[in-house]
């Protein structure tokens with residue numbers, strides 16, 4: 090599957106940058122491309138300059154709202170981020186259209202942090218424009234949720250996050266949620282932390298995107314997971330994760346004479362990798378609330394027995410009983426068995442509901458301050474009160 094990636098704001102730009110590195114790896118190691126192209130859009134010149142891998146020309150690093158912000162960002166005012174995105178849409182879309190492999194794009198991937206200004210405001214606007222102009226082409230968003238300490242120290246954080254989540258949810262085909270707080274490692278410096286989070290956040294996409302792009306018969310699975318399967322799986326709130334099990338260096342031979350204990354150990358290893366993938370999901374959620382799910386097993390061809398894949402299907406079914414499950418195998422690599430899991434169309438995510446509730450409270454307090462009165466109301470009613478950035 091080939092994605093056309095657009096990173097918005099500092100966080101979005103950096104993650105897009107990471108994806109370009111992932112693409113370089115796919116090209117070097119596997120001889121395939123998983124990106125059609127990648128762009129960074131920002132109101133901040135310094136952030137655009139700080140990127141490492143995205144092409145440095147003005148068509149790939151796109152400065153928007155330059156006159157309004159003098160190239161210094163929107164300072165967390167996501168309404169301004171949205172406004173600038175609306176004004177400069179044509180500039181962005183013109184650059185995307187000029188991409189070399191534009192016609193090969195299977196889907197757009199828009200990336201932004203929910204708590205900032207530029208990315209948070211622009212994500213919904215750009216997603217909506219892409220949906221309108223390229224009917225039939227899916228638009229997925231990756232939305233990064235803030236660290237807990239940002240929520241407690243800056244009120245704008247929760248407010249921006251709620252507006253960004255609501256706006257993108259209304260227009261995107263699916264939203265991958267990545268929770269910064271999930272990846273926090275104590276004692277690591279802030280910068281290494283972010284770099285690690287970005288690397289870990291995009292890693293599960295590697296095998297997933299490569300699997301369907303393989304042309305060498307040796308690496309095509311018995312059950313290939315291609316763009317169609319992924320597109321059919323993705324809808325609404327989505328999380329993803331990856332787990333892996335190391336395999337012993339000298340593998341016992343396959344075949345009828347194989348010891349039953351080896352077979353058991355193999356299945357256990359695959360099950361372990363899947364458990365880890367579910368434990369490492371990009372946001373804490375209840376898998377039983379997922380309406381759709383997908384898993385991909387990547388490992389040495391000899392390890393790819395249908396039994397294992399079936400067993401993993403049963404395991405996933407046990408944790409996500411209501412999900413429509415798709416699966417695939419990808420005979421690639423050696424030394425480990427990796428399992429990638431996507432849970433999608435998740436009906437209820439506590440953390441998201443909390444953002445909406447807190448934002449509604451904030452709005453009520455702001456209204457009360459302006460003398461409009463404070464009333465306690467139900468969530469469905471108050472959801473309506475969250476401003477949309479579209």
Ligand SMILES: Nc1nc2c(ncn2[C@@H]2O[C@H](COP(=O)(O)OP(=O)(O)OP(=O)(O)O)[C@@H](O)[C@H]2O)c(=O)[nH]1
Nearest residue numbers: 098099100162163164165202204205206207208235
């Ligand atoms: N995972 C991750 N989170 C980041 C990164 N950079 C910033 N963030 C988070 O993103 C949020 C801030 O968003 P930014 O992307 O910096 O904001 P922006 O879109 O550039 O908007 P303005 O700077 O206000 O114009 C905070 O929650 C940060 O913790 C990054 O490289 N990786």
Ligand SMILES: [Mg+2]
Nearest residue numbers: 099133136162
């Ligand atoms: Mg910024």
